[in-house]
Amino acid sequence: MRKRKRAVGVSAAIAASVLTASGILISPVAAQADTSNSTPTARQQALRSAAAEYHIPSSVLLALAYQESRWESHGTQVSSDGGYGVMHLTDVTPAMLAGGDAGAVGRADLKDLAAGPALHTLQTAAKLTGLSARELREDDTANIRGGAALLASYEKQLTGGTPADASRWYGAVARYSQSKQQQGASGFADHVFGTIRGGAAVTTQDGQRVRLAADPSIAPVRSQATALGLKAATADTADTECPPAVRCTFVAGSPAGRQVSNRPANGIRIDTIVIHDLETTYDAGVTGLANPTNPAATNYVMSSDGSVTQMVPTKDIAFQAGNYSTNLHSVGIEHEGYAVQGAAWYTEAQYEATAYLVRYLATRFDIPLDRQHIIGHDNVAGPNSSLVSGMHWDPGPFWDWDHFMSLLGAPLSGLHAVPQTGSVVTIDPPFAQNSQTIQVCPSDDPTGQTTACTERQQQANFVYLRTAPSETAPLFGDQAIHGTAVGTDRVNDWGSTAQSGQQFVVADVQGDWTAIWYSGSEVWFYNPSGANTKTSYGVKIIRPANTGAVSLYGSSYPDKAEYPAGLGASTQAPLSMYSIPAGQAYVATAEPAATDDYFPSNGAVVIGAKKMYTIQYNHRVALVYAGDVTATEAVHHWED
Template sequence: MQNARPRSHRRSAAILSAVLAVLLLVPAQAASSRSAGPLADAFARASAAYDVPRDLLVALAYAETHLDGHDGEPSASGGYGVMHLVSNPAVRALERAAQLTGTPAATLRQDDAANILGGAALLRSHADALGLDATTRKDAGQWYPAVAKYGNASSSETARLYADTVYDLLGRGVRATAASGEVVTVTAVELQADRGVYEGVRELAAKAPSPDYPAASWVAAHAGNRTAASRPGSNKIDRIVIHVTQGAYAGTISWFQNPAAKVSAHYVVRSSDGDVTQMVRDKDVAWHAGNRSYNTRSIGIEHEGFVGDASWFTDAMYRASAALTRALCDKYGIPKDRSHIIGHNQVPSATHTDPGSHWDWAKYMRYVTGNTAPWSATVDNSTSGAFTAGANWTASAAAAGRHGPDHRQAKPVTASDVAWYRFAVPAAATYQVEVWYPAAPGHNGSAPYIVATSAGSRTVYVDQRAGGGAWRGIGTFALKAGTYNAVGVSRWTSGTGLIVADAVRLTRL
C-alpha cells in the first residue's frame, strides 16, 4: 500500500506546534477515566494532538502488538513499537511517521510515547488523504478506510481483514496489561463502521476454501516465497514445525503475499478465535524453517503473536492448531510425538527461538493426541426450552449461512427486548463464547450480545454484516455454575439494520 503524499513544510511545522502545545497543556490525569499511566497518557496525548479517536488508536495498537513495544526489536515484517511502524523494502511507514512528527526514526523505534504519537500522525495522514474533515473525524466509524490503509496490506481482502479486526476489538472492548503492569482499557462501544470502498470487498474467509484442510480459508502466498513441488511423492512429509509469527494475523498474511518477504508458511492461526488460513499447498515447499532439508520434509504452522508475550497463546489458538496438526499427522502418517512435531528452535542450525518458553507444549500435545475433551454446549434459536424471545423477534429462513432451520430477527429499538439463550453451565469457570449468525448487508453493524458473567453483565457489539455462516468468538468470560440465561442478543443499539439471533456456543477452557 502506498503511503500518503508528504505534506508541505509549513503544514508539518503547524502540526509540530500543535503537538508541543498538547504535550504542554494536556495534564497526565486527563489521559482517560478508564485507565491511567504512561501508556494511557501517551494515547490520550497522541489522540488530542492529531485528532484521532483515542479508543480507535488503542484498539489498533492492541491488534498489532497487544501494546508491547518489544524493546525496539522489529516484527517479522519490520514493524517497530506499540504502533507497529513498518520499515521494510516495500513499506516505509516508520520513515513517514518520522517525517510527520519531526522525531528521529531511532526514537520512534525505542520510545513508546514517541511511537504512539508517530502512529497517530500516520493514521491522521491517511484520514487527510481520504478527505475526513474535523466533524467526520469525531466519528470513529468513519475511520475504517484509513485504518485499512494503515495495515499496509498487499490486497484489498487483507486490508478489510485488518480493519475488521480493529473494529471487532472496539465492539468487544479491550483490557490490556503492559509489561510494566499498567492496564489500558477500551470500553465496548456501539459503532457502525463505514467501510467505504471496502464494503464491496469479499471477506478473506469467504474468498476460497482451503484445498487441503476444510476448516481453513485459502490465500496464496506469493509464488516467489515458496517452491512448487509434488509432495509426498517427491519428498516424504514427516515433520510439523511450530512457529510464532512475530506479528499480527492480517499482517503476516499480507507479508507472505509480498514478494519482498522471501518467507512463507503453509498455515497461519489467529490468536483470538483460532481462525486458520492456508497459504501454501501441502504438496509445495514453504520457506519457513531456515533449513532446506527441513523445508522439503515438513509443514510449517505460524501462530499469531510474539514469542515474549504469553497473552497471544489462547486456548482457542491451541485447540485450532492442534486439530490442524492432528489432521496433518493422520493424513501423512506423521507420529504424534515431540520428535516429529517440533518448534522452529529445534530445526538444526536454527537462529530462531519460536515458539519460545511461553508456548505450552504439554497442553498442545494433549490436544493433538486427543486426550482432552472440553465441555461444550450449543443452543440454537430452535432449541426447545433453551431459547426465549418476545413477539417482535420473528422467524426467518431467508438468509444463507444460518445455523439450523431458521433464525430470529428484529429491528433495533431504544428499549430492552432481549432474546436469551439458556445453558446448564456445569461449573464456575472460564468459558469461550461463540456466536453464529447469517451475515448480510442489511443486518446490524453493532448488534449487542449480553453475557451474564459472574461479575455482572458484559455487552459485546458485533457487526452482523460480516463474519457470518461460521462460529465467531466474542470473548472469554468467567461464568457461574447453574442453569440460567447466560447469553442474550439485545435490540437496544444505535446501529442500523436487522438484529439476528441464531445460535450460541459455550466451551469450557
C-alpha cells in the first residue's frame, strides 16, 4: 500500500465557498454538556473575548473554530486525531497510539509524528497561556483561549504582528491545520475563509447559540501559504476520479471485492450513491479493504479530516452495499468512524468533503440530489428474504442527513404544516432539537468504550414509529427482525424508525400524531403541528393495481427466460415477509428502471423487458414491478 501522511486536525481541501450553508441550524451529536457555559451565548462571547485578547479578527477565530468543531466542545471526549475541545487542541499520548485509550485508537499513521509539535498543540497552548493541560482539555473557555494564543503565535512568526485585516491571516490559519503538505494546509485555510464568506449559525447540543455573519468581500492573501515551507503533494493521484480541490489518492481495493466493468457506457446505469461508515479508523479501513482476500470493497474511503482514498474506479462494480443489484447501480463512500460515536467521528471536514465528492459524482452520472438516490447503507434493500434482517445499519442514527443535504445544495424542501391524510410527507425532525433515547450495547461499539447496555439521549436523524398514537404504545417491529413481536430502541434496530429525508404517504392524523403507511402497516409518530415533517408535492405515489397484495423485491434482475443460453440467471424472488396490501400507498422513484444483470466473465449485460420502481417501503427501500401498481403524482390532497 502506498501510504501517505495524514494532515493532523481537520484539513479538507475543498472550496468551502461552494458548500458552506449560511444560516443553517445544525448540530453534531455525542457532545457532552459543558458546565462552564452559563448562558446560551457564552461560547460566542468566549470566542469574541479570546479574539480581542490575542488581537485576532473575530471572524477568523470564529470560522477557524467552526471548521475544527462546528463550535461543539465535546466535553472531555477526544477526537480520532487526539484533539480536545472547540479548538481541537491535540495531545496524543503513548496510550492512544497503542490503542489503549479513547481517541487516536491504534493510529499507526500518527506514530511517526508523535515526537513533533503537530500532535501536542495543547502543550504549546499551555506554555503560551499559562493554563494547565487539564484546563485546556476540560474547560471550554480555556480551550478557546489556548487556540487563539496558538493562532496568534503563528501569525506573529509569519508576519511579525497581528494585523486587523482578516485577509492577512491566511498563512497562520493554514499552519493551524498542522498539515505537512501545502495542498492540505491551503485547503484547510480555503475552507475557513469560505466560512467567513458564507457565514454560519449553529445551536450546539449543549444549547449554545453561535453565529458568524457573512462577509462576501473577504479576499485572503493565499500567497502566504508558500512562506510556510510545506511540501508539495507527492501522492499518486493519476488514477483518481475526484473533484480538483479534494485531496485524493488511489490505493487498489481487493480484487475479490470488485468486478471490472465499463459503467455506464455498457448500459449499466449509475443512479445511487451509498454512504457508509467503516466502524474503524481510516488507515485500518484502507488497509483492510486493500487486502486481496477481502470479499468487500468500496469506491472511496473518506477520512475524518476530509482526505479521500479511491479504491475502485467508478466504472467498476464494488461489493459495498451487501446487495449485488444495488452494487450494479451505485458508488459507495466509506467514512472513518463508528456509528455509535456520533460527532466525535463524523466531522465537519467529512461532511463537507463528502458533499463536494457527491456533487461531483452526481454531475458526472446525472444522479438526482435527493434521499431516494443519496442513501445510507442502512437504507439499502435486503437482496433476498434470508438476508434482510442482517443488513448493515451504518452510518447510523447520528449522521446528520439534514445538514448533509443542505451542504449538497439540496436541502429537504417543503413546509412544516399539519399533514393531511393521503398527502406525502418528508421526515424532517430538526436535528439539534431531536433528542431520542437509544440503547447502546457493547456489541454495537467496536471502540470498547461501551461496557454495558445503556440508554443514551442523543440528537438523532429519525423519529420513532409506534403501533398506536401514544407515547406508551409499543414500537413497531419490522417483520424481518421481530416477526410479529414489537420493536426496540436498540441502536441497530432500524425497523422502528423513519429517517430524515425519507418520504411516506399519510394514512391518518390524530391530534399531535401522524400515521404513515410503512412496511405494510399503519404506524404512528409524534408530530405536533407538523414539526417533524414537511409536506411534499410532485413526487410519485404507487398503489396496488388490483385488489390483492403486491409482492416486493430486493433486486431487479430480468426474468429467467430473458437470459441468453450459456448465462446463468440470477434468482429473482419476492421478499417473503413484505407486501403492499390493497388500500396502501408508497412513494416511488420518478420513473421505473429496466431490470438488468451483468456477467464479468465476458462483459455481457442482460436487460429485461420489465421495469421496476424503487419505493420507500420502510427504513429501507424495496422494488416493485411497474405492472403491478398504478402510479400518480402527489398533489395537494390525494384520496382513495
